[in-house]
Amino acid sequence: MADVLFDRSVYVGVMVLLAIGLYGMLAKRNLAKKLVGMVIFQTAIYLFFIQGAAQMGATVPVIEQDLGVDADTYVNPLPHLLILTALVVGVGVLGVALSFLLRIYRRHGTFDEDRIAADLAAEEIEGHTVDDHDADDHDDAEEARS
Amino acid sequence: MIWPLELVIFAIMIPTALLALWLRDLLGSVAVLAAYSLFVALLFAGMAAPDVALVEVVIGAGVTGLLLVGAILLTARGDDASEGGTSRWVPGVLVAGFLALMLFGSVDLPDYADPEAPGHQRISPDYIEGSLDDTETPNVVTSVLADYRSFDTLGETLVIITAGLACLVILLREAR
Amino acid sequence: MAHGGAPERELPAERGLLVGAFPSEVVRVIASLLAPFVMLFGLYVTAHGHYGPGGGFGGGVLIAVGPVMLKVAYPGAAVARRLPGGLVLAVALLGFGAFVLIGLAPMLFGGAFLDYAAVPIGELAASRLRYLGILAVELVIGIAVAGTILAIFDAVTEGGS
Structure with missing residues (x-):
C-alpha cells in the first residue's frame, strides 16, 4: 500500500504544481504575478519530463568504466537534454514577456489588468485609436513637433 | 532516487510556490521564486539529472530572478491589483477541473522510476x-x-x- | 487614473537599478571579486561537457552571468557601455553562423549535415573526430547562449529606461 502511494505521489506533486502555476496565470490581475505563475508552470513541466527519465537502480548518465555500458545501469538521457535546451528557451520566453511588460508599463503606468483595460477604453472614447502602430506614429509626430 | 527525500522536497516546494503567488511585494515574490527554483534543482539532482540541475540553478535561481528584479526595479514594486469579484472563483473552478483531469490522466502512466517503462526501451539504450x-x-x-x-x-x-x-x-x- | 494614454510617460529618474543605496559596498566588492571567477568557471563548464555535467548551455549562461553581475553592481559604468545589446547579439549570431558552418563542413567531403566524422583531419579515427566536433559545437553554443542572455538582460534593464 505504501509503495502504491509513493509510486504515484510524484505525479500528484507535479500536477499540483501545474495547477498552482495555471491558477497564477488565470486569477492574478497583476501582469508580473502572471509571469511568476508562468515560471512555476514551466518548472512543473520540466519536473514531469525529468521524473519520466528516472529508473530504479540506475545512476547518472555519465559512463563509468567500473559499471560497464549496460543501459540498465544509467537513467534515460533523452529527457535530460530536451529539458536542458527547454530551460534556456524558457529564459528567452521570460525575456520577451518582460519586454512586453515594460512597454505596457511605459504606456499605461500600471501592471493591473483592470486599469489597463479602463485606460484603453478611455482612449477609445477620446477618439484615439487603440491600434499600437497608429498610436506610435501619433507619438512620433508629437515628438517631432515639440 | 530516495523516496522520502523527494516527498519532503515536494512538501516544501508546494507552499513555496503558493507563497510566491500570494506575496504582495513583487521583489519578495521573486526572491521566493528563486528559492523555489533551487528546490526544483535539488529535485533534479535527486532524480539523477546533474546536467539539468546545474543549468536550473544558474537559470532558475540566478538569471530568471535577475531579469525579474531588473524589470521590477524599473517599474512598480507593489502588487496593488484588486482582488475579488468573479475573478476569484471562476479560475478556481477551472483550475480544479484541470487538476482533476490531469490526475485522471496520470492514472495510466507507468509507475515512477519503473525500469520497464516504455520510454526507456526504444532508442536511449542505443545512445548509452x-x-x-x-x-x-x-x-x-x-x-x-x-x-x-x-x-x-x-x-x-x-x-x-x-x-x-x-x-x-x-x-x-x-x-x- | 488620470493618465489619458497616448503620450508615453517619462519614468521617474530615481527608478531603475539605482534605487537608494541598493548596490551597497558589500555587493560591489563581492561582485567585482567574483565575476572573473564565475566567467572562468563558465569556460570550464563549457569545455568539460564531455566528462561531467555541463556543456554549452550551462557554461554559456555562466559566462553571461559575470558581466551581468558587474552591470547590476555598477549601473551605468563602463561595462554597460562596452557591451551594448546589439553588439552582444551580433556575437551570438556569429556563434550560430559558426554552428551552421561546422554542420556544413562534412558536406564538402561527402558526409551528411553535422556528421563530424566525415571531415578527414590527419589520421584521426572517426570517434576522435566526433569528440572534437562535439567540443567545437559546445564552444559555439556557449558563445551563442552567452551573447543572447546578455542581450536580453541589456534590453530589459537598459532599453526599458
Whole structure:
C-alpha cells in the first residue's frame, strides 16, 4: 500500500504544481504575478519530463568504466537534454514577456489588468485609436513637433 | 532516487510556490521564486539529472530572478491589483477541473522510476551503449545533445537568438 | 487614473537599478571579486561537457552571468557601455553562423549535415573526430547562449529606461 502511494505521489506533486502555476496565470490581475505563475508552470513541466527519465537502480548518465555500458545501469538521457535546451528557451520566453511588460508599463503606468483595460477604453472614447502602430506614429509626430 | 527525500522536497516546494503567488511585494515574490527554483534543482539532482540541475540553478535561481528584479526595479514594486469579484472563483473552478483531469490522466502512466517503462526501451539504450564507441564521450547527455541530435540543438540555438532579437526589437524600437 | 494614454510617460529618474543605496559596498566588492571567477568557471563548464555535467548551455549562461553581475553592481559604468545589446547579439549570431558552418563542413567531403566524422583531419579515427566536433559545437553554443542572455538582460534593464 505504501509503495502504491509513493509510486504515484510524484505525479500528484507535479500536477499540483501545474495547477498552482495555471491558477497564477488565470486569477492574478497583476501582469508580473502572471509571469511568476508562468515560471512555476514551466518548472512543473520540466519536473514531469525529468521524473519520466528516472529508473530504479540506475545512476547518472555519465559512463563509468567500473559499471560497464549496460543501459540498465544509467537513467534515460533523452529527457535530460530536451529539458536542458527547454530551460534556456524558457529564459528567452521570460525575456520577451518582460519586454512586453515594460512597454505596457511605459504606456499605461500600471501592471493591473483592470486599469489597463479602463485606460484603453478611455482612449477609445477620446477618439484615439487603440491600434499600437497608429498610436506610435501619433507619438512620433508629437515628438517631432515639440 | 530516495523516496522520502523527494516527498519532503515536494512538501516544501508546494507552499513555496503558493507563497510566491500570494506575496504582495513583487521583489519578495521573486526572491521566493528563486528559492523555489533551487528546490526544483535539488529535485533534479535527486532524480539523477546533474546536467539539468546545474543549468536550473544558474537559470532558475540566478538569471530568471535577475531579469525579474531588473524589470521590477524599473517599474512598480507593489502588487496593488484588486482582488475579488468573479475573478476569484471562476479560475478556481477551472483550475480544479484541470487538476482533476490531469490526475485522471496520470492514472495510466507507468509507475515512477519503473525500469520497464516504455520510454526507456526504444532508442536511449542505443545512445548509452554506443556513446563511448561512437564519440569517446562518457557523458551521454553531451554526446546526444551535440552529436546524435545536434540538428535539434541547432534549431534551439536559433530559437533563443530569435528571442534575444525580439527583446531588442520590442524595447529599442521606440527608445531611439 | 488620470493618465489619458497616448503620450508615453517619462519614468521617474530615481527608478531603475539605482534605487537608494541598493548596490551597497558589500555587493560591489563581492561582485567585482567574483565575476572573473564565475566567467572562468563558465569556460570550464563549457569545455568539460564531455566528462561531467555541463556543456554549452550551462557554461554559456555562466559566462553571461559575470558581466551581468558587474552591470547590476555598477549601473551605468563602463561595462554597460562596452557591451551594448546589439553588439552582444551580433556575437551570438556569429556563434550560430559558426554552428551552421561546422554542420556544413562534412558536406564538402561527402558526409551528411553535422556528421563530424566525415571531415578527414590527419589520421584521426572517426570517434576522435566526433569528440572534437562535439567540443567545437559546445564552444559555439556557449558563445551563442552567452551573447543572447546578455542581450536580453541589456534590453530589459537598459532599453526599458
